[in-house]
Amino acid sequence: MSNPSDSTPAVSSNAVANLRLERLARSTKPFMARGSRLQRCEGCRLAVTHCFCAWRPRMTSRSGACLIMHDVEPLKPSNTGWLIADVVTDSFAFTWSRTAVEEKLLALLGDPQWQPYLVFPAEYAAPGRGVEEVMPEEGRRPLFVLLDATWTEARKMFRKSPYLDHLPVLSLTPEAHSRYRLRRSTRSEHLCTAEVAALCLDLAGDDRAASALDAYLDVFSERYLDAKHNRPADTDSSAHRQLEPFLPNRR
Structure with missing residues (x-):
């Protein structure tokens, strides 16, 4: 297969990346994620040895995504909302607060x-x-409002966000268990945020964007775990082959 160039990456400027910068500017002490001593790429948050910025798809879709994120989510290297904002052009990201709501979100x-x-x-x-x-x-146009947090936090956000009470609640019935392997969960039916977004895109008829996001998540997860276990990235893996048709130089 052809291999995208892994040259110097362009730093992502998506909505979640911008929210991360805002959150860092407000911080009084550094956020210490697991593996925080690892040198990470500013563009994709993976170890620089496993950077996959060259594998970033960018799709045109009718649907948009609005991520309402728990306070520390943008800071977590394993966060998958970032992937949604990379793939879906019309993406928006806001920090959730129990006591206030941003006027831009309203x-x-x-x-x-x-x-x-x-x-x-x-x-x-x-x-x-x-x-x-x-x-x-x-x-x-459909705008999917996603509560990006742990399951316990998301339930709290759902209960304590009265400005969302007028919205219809889209309930999904996934046909398979979550493939996400970067955080522990006792409930295999609980999907990560990117998996949820891909199902939403598919329901809305944005099937190409849905497939791209699924493939992008799989490559992200694979490279994240390869870096964690000191394995080289395999650009000829099944996950990489699934993502390749969605890359800008292949359209």
């Missing part, structure tokens, strides 16, 4: 070009609020 949710769906299990929503299909009104 403006986005009220923008008539978008039809927001809050993605969460319908069992936690009031009766009649849950939906299983993405059917935006004519002239409006």
